[in-house]
Amino acid sequence: MKSLIILIFTLLISISSFAQSHREEVSKNAQTYYDYMTAQNFDGVLDYMYPKVFEMASRDQMKAGMEQMFSSPDMKIEFLSNDVTKVTDKKEVEGVTYAAVFYNSKMKMTFLSEKDKSAEDQKAFLEFMKVTMDTQFGEGNVASDPKTMSLVINMDATMFAIKDPQYDGWKFIGNDDAMKQLVDSIIPKSVRTELLKE
Template sequence: MKKLTTLILSLLISLLSFAQSHTTEITKNAQTYYDHMTNQNFDGVLDYMYPKVFDFASRDQMKAGMEQMFSSSDMKIEFLSNDVTNVSEEKIVEDITYAAVFYNSKMKMTFLSEKDKSAEDQKAFLDFMKATMDTQFGPDNVTSDAETMSLVINMDASMFAIKDPEYDGWKFIGNDDAMKQLVDSIIPESVRTTLLEEK
């Protein structure tokens, strides 16, 4: 009986340390991925992106799209922070390992095109943009600053971590409305459903 108890205990400890190691590894890689995004290091971001994404849009196209989005003369976008809050258990399907990564992101949008307009026009524009973002993210998650003509958006989001023997290390793919069709075509429905329930 004592041997059995010891065996079960050591098995539980090894399982726990395995779970911690996959969580630690994914968190570390995800944080590097987010740091690249925060620092606008687009090559770094693309290095961590699941390569099958490039079957739908080439790496060069993705980089050009990111550069265009972050260098608009009308609006400046900055990520203030991206922090992992939770990592799900792993799920393995056909030798590919999946996990869901839940994170909190703070993004700042500064409306450069409005800077030279009258105070009245600026207020009207900022109020309109805040109302629009309130609808999407909730009023408590959007703050406006009339002095800098900016909004700060606080959002909880998720993405998938994928360890595919075809590639080196953990890769990531965002889980949002814009990526839905792509995500649905890459990640099996049973995996998506199971992992996203583990928040």
């Protein structure tokens, strides 16, 4: 009886450490992915994206789009921080393993095109943009800084981590409205439902 208890205890510890190891691995990879995003290392970001994303737009197109977005003469976008807050249990379907990653992101948008406008126009523009962003991200998650003509957006979001034998290591795909159709076509509904309810 005693040896059975020891065996069960050992098995539970090994299962929990195995479960922990996938969380640590996903969290570490996700943080690297976010660090690349913060540093605007787009090749690094794309290396961690789930390759089936490139069926929607090629890797080169995605990189060009990112470069264009982050080097606009009208608006400067910076990620101040991206931090993993939780990694769910994993779920395997047809040899592919999935987990959901919950994270917090802080982004700064500086409106360069408004710098030379009058103080009144700047104030009106910033107020308009804040109301717009409040609608999208929730009131209380958007702070405006009239001195720098910028908004800082704080958001909690999710993405999916995917370990597909076709590819090396964990890859990621954002879980947002822009990616919904693609996410729905790649990740089985049962997986999405179970992982996001945690």
